[in-house]
Amino acid sequence: MTITKILIANRGEIACRVIRTARKMGIATVAVYSEADAGALHVEMADEAVLIGPAQASESYLKADAILDAATRTGADAIHPGYGFLSENPGFVAAVEKAGLKFIGPSASAIRAMGLKDAAKALMEKAKVPVVPGYHGEAQELVVLAGKANEIGFPVLIKARAGGGGKGMRKVETQAEFAAALSSARREAKAAFGDDRVLVEKYVATPRHIEIQVFGDHHGNVVHLFERDCSAQRRHQKVIEEAPAPGMPEDMREAMGQAAVQAAKAINYAGAGTVEFIVDASDGLRADRFWFMEMNTRLQVEHPVTELITGLDLVEWQIRVAAGEELPLTQDQLSINGHAVEARIYAEDAAKGFLPAVGRLAHLEFPTGDIRVDAGVRAGDEITPFYDPMIAKVIAHGRTRAEALGKLAGALGRTEVAGTVTNTAFLSRLCHDPDFASARLDTGLIDRNLDSLTAKPPMPEAIMALAALAVSGMAPAGTAADTVASTIGPFEIWGTPARRLTLEIGGETEEFTVQRLEAGGWRITAAALGDGAILLNDVAARGHDWRFTAGGVSRRCRLIQSEGRVTVFYEGLTHDFVKPSGAQCGEQAGGGDQVHSAMPGIIKQVLVAPGQEVAAGDAMVIMEAMKMEMTLAAPRNGVVADVLVSEGAQVSDGAVLARLEAGVKAA
Ligand code: ADP
Ligand code: ADP
Ligand code: MG
Numbered sequence: 001m002t003i004t005k006i007l008i009a010n011r012g013e014i015a016c017r018v019i020r021t022a023r024k025m026g027i028a029t030v031a032v033y034s035e036a037d038a039g040a041l042h043v044e045m046a047d048e049a050v051l052i053g054p055a056q057a058s059e060s061y062l063k064a065d066a067i068l069d070a071a072t073r074t075g076a077d078a079i080h081p082g083y084g085f086l087s088e089n090p091g092f093v094a095a096v097e098k099a100g101l102k103f104i105g106p107s108a109s110a111i112r113a114m115g116l117k118d119a120a121k122a123l124m125e126k127a128k129v130p131v132v133p134g135y136h137g138e139a140q141e142l143v144v145l146a147g148k149a150n151e152i153g154f155p156v157l158i159k160a161r162a163g164g165g166g167k168g169m170r171k172v173e174t175q176a177e178f179a180a181a182l183s184s185a186r187r188e189a190k191a192a193f194g195d196d197r198v199l200v201e202k203y204v205a206t207p208r209h210i211e212i213q214v215f216g217d218h219h220g221n222v223v224h225l226f227e228r229d230c231s232a233q234r235r236h237q238k239v240i241e242e243a244p245a246p247g248m249p250e251d252m253r254e255a256m257g258q259a260a261v262q263a264a265k266a267i268n269y270a271g272a273g274t275v276e277f278i279v280d281a282s283d284g285l286r287a288d289r290f291w292f293m294e295m296n297t298r299l300q301v302e303h304p305v306t307e308l309i310t311g312l313d314l315v316e317w318q319i320r321v322a323a324g325e326e327l328p329l330t331q332d333q334l335s336i337n338g339h340a341v342e343a344r345i346y347a348e349d350a351a352k353g354f355l356p357a358v359g360r361l362a363h364l365e366f367p368t369g370d371i372r373v374d375a376g377v378r379a380g381d382e383i384t385p386f387y388d389p390m391i392a393k394v395i396a397h398g399r400t401r402a403e404a405l406g407k408l409a410g411a412l413g414r415t416e417v418a419g420t421v422t423n424t425a426f427l428s429r430l431c432h433d434p435d436f437a438s439a440r441l442d443t444g445l446i447d448r449n450l451d452s453l454t455a456k457p458p459m460p461e462a463i464m465a466l467a468a469l470a471v472s473g474m475a476p477a478g479t480a481a482d483t484v485a486s487t488i489g490p491f492e493i494w495g496t497p498a499r500r501l502t503l504e505i506g507g508e509t510e511e512f513t514v515q516r517l518e519a520g521g522w523r524i525t526a527a528a529l530g531d532g533a534i535l536l537n538d539v540a541a542r543g544h545d546w547r548f549t550a551g552g553v554s555r556r557c558r559l560i561q562s563e564g565r566v567t568v569f570y571e572g573l574t575h576d577f578v579k580p581s582g583a584q585c586g587e588q589a590g591g592g593d594q595v596h597s598a599m600p601g602i603i604k605q606v607l608v609a610p611g612q613e614v615a616a617g618d619a620m621v622i623m624e625a626m627k628m629e630m631t632l633a634a635p636r637n638g639v640v641a642d643v644l645v646s647e648g649a650q651v652s653d654g655a656v657l658a659r660l661e662a663g664v665k666a667a
Contacts, residue, residue, distance in 0.1 A: 003027055003078045003102060003323045007071045010082030011061060012376030015042035018080045021315040030074045032067055034060035036386055041378050048074050055386045061085045064092045068099050078102035078322060087298040104322040106297045110267045114295040118161040118199045124292045127266035129259045132278055132291040134201035146178045148200050155203035158182055160189030166236030167192045171203055206282035206442045210245045212260035213306045216269040217321045223331045224257040225306050231441040239446060240430060241302035242341040243309045246401055246439035252287040263295060272318050274300045281442055304374060308340035308397040339404040340397045343412060343427045347389040350426040350454040358383045358600040359420030362562030367414035371396055371407060383420055385601045385650060405431050413572025418560040425573060429453045456506060457573050462550035465524035465534045467566045467577045468512035470559055472499045475539060504578035595620050595632050595658045603649045612640045621657050
């Protein structure tokens with residue numbers, strides 16, 4: 001059967017990615033979207049688009065019936081699930097097929113077979129695929145599991161059988177810590193997956209995550225498209241992925257490829273899938289030191305690195321397979337060309353423990369040239385707390401690993417995002433990290449080097465001064481001086497015009513005085529400037545491009561002023577300045593009267609009401625931001641004066657959520 005119109009049951013970059021290939025193949029596309037995504041890029045790109053519900057994924061992108069209804073109404077004949085959401089939901093696959101549509105992915109039974117890690121491991125053992133030593137049986141009692149952990153030998157890893165995204169996983173070093181780790185893994189698993197059953201595995205020493213891309217068709221053919229190395233991880237989540245795996249011996253590639261094909265064949269797999277292995281790299285890569293962890297029965301986030309080294313379009317293969325075609329190539333027609341690396345750009349604050357962030361992307365420019373960028377947003381779009389905060393994937397290809405990494409680092413330096421904080425500086429540093437650059441990889445690399453990877457980049461004084469000049473509104477013609485009102489002044493110093501203003505830099509408030517000099521140029525004064533002041537000359541701006549001279553050196557940068565912020569892109573780094581609004585002078589937590597949100601997010605639960613007495617540390621509000629949940633506690637003993645938010649409200653970073661009455665009531 002031919003596929004003529006595909007509905008993409010997803011959003012963001014993967015929806016855009018699928019639409020691109022469908023268009024190339026002459027296939028029409030239908031987007032579905034939530035109320036929060038009405039203006040989203042994937043909606044604009046698709047031929048047709050259908051609104052399926054409110055922002056919450058559970059009310060839209062996870063609503064199988066609304067999606068099927070959209071497919072029927074638009075006459076789509078196939079559904080591509082992307083990754084996440086309904087992509088690994090066997091019930092959805094069955095419903096799609098029952099509606100007479102093609103599901104662009106594996107069968108419901110294949111997904112079910114790999115859906116739970118314990119059952120998948122049992123199945124793989126039978127198929128003679130090496131699995132991580134451990135216990136994945138029925139028993140769940142503490143004594144049994146603790147006993148198994150002893151037999152396996154510490155350290156062990158407790159894993160939620162229904163786990164994903166690194167959740168419900170605890171590394172346990174000693175027997176003494178086992179019980180506590182087990183209950184906390186169970187709690188997390190219950191909350192995230194509604195299933196608190198776990199398995200216990202040997203924690204592999206010097207672990208490397210190496211996975212094999214497999215592909216099957218409906219004619220019994222299965223091939224592998226080599227490996228990807230995803231050892232650069234944080235909290236068991238991938239940060240940078242690459243292909244091929246550095247240092248991979250040919251016999252090991254062969255063995256892993258074969259094991260992955262065996263795994264796929266054991267479940268009659270059709271479509272794109274990834275078999276994830278954990279590798280003991282304590283003694284280099286060896287053909288007998290890899291074990292099956294899990295199989296992801298979908299297209300993977302990091303599939304582009306495989307595309308770049310094989311020259312293939314995996315989405316095209318998915319569509320062809322779903323249409324009933326045979327795989328386009330056989331195993332011996334496949335080969336590896338060069339090296340590819342992908343970095344995931346997220347709206348998150350690496351310096352604040354990678355807190356997810358939100359914001360309107362006031363400015364967004366991706367690197368051009370010999371670089372691939374898979375993005376799901378454009379300038380002006382908003383990163384909301386409802387979905388994954390990934391902004392884009394930047395992917396580089398080179399003849400060697402060093403060349404690919406060099407291109408990636410260069411591309412990250414040319415990535416300009418204003419309006420939210422991103423992890424690009426962290427990613428650039430990772431590219432240059434001596435261990436990473438020389439491929440001394442294991443999954444602990446990022447944690448070990450976290451301090452240097454997340455250190456705040458030094459702020460060049462000239463850039464600080466230039467930001468103040470831009471905000472002063474006194475800068476030369478042609479600049480966007482939208483913020484004169486936020487400055488104090490003008491006044492005069494020795495007969496020349498001057499203004500005073502404050503900017504927040506890395507959480508610290510800095511006072512600046514900007515003075516136009518009679519002889520031309522500017523004198524910017526601030527305590528944070530080494531000599532107390534700095535001179536800027538020959539300042540000229542054309543749009544966002546600024547040129548200026550400081551310390552006798554002519555420099556250039558890009559400077560963007562957006563709502564409450566100035567963002568400067570200079571020598572590959574992003575420098576953010578916040579213009580204080582003057583409105584929020586509330587006390588900070590720690591004895592104050594107010595409860596603030598520590599990050600942008602959604603209020604899940606309000607636990608107090610006005611008039612209620614609270615003790616210091618009592619939970620007052622529970623909020624959720626992307627993948628995290630946090631409890632905000634009373635800063636001191638007192639009585640709740642008012643609650644400024646209600647459940648479901650969206651709040652920004654630093655917003656006041658509740659207030660206590662002044663003074664402490666005697667108990
Ligand atoms: P992968 O295993 O493909 O690399 P990750 O493990 O990084 O994916 O992502 C964790 C989970 O979150 C995966 O199940 C993935 O499908 C899902 N996910 C990641 N990004 C998004 C997104 N933008 N939209 C929906 N789901 C996502
Ligand atoms: P998820 O479904 O959350 O992706 P995985 O089983 O794929 O769970 O494991 C996620 C990550 O945890 C792996 O990429 C690896 O870094 C680490 N990990 C998993 N199992 C082991 C193990 N047995 N030993 C060491 N690290 C492991
Ligand atoms: Mg995994």
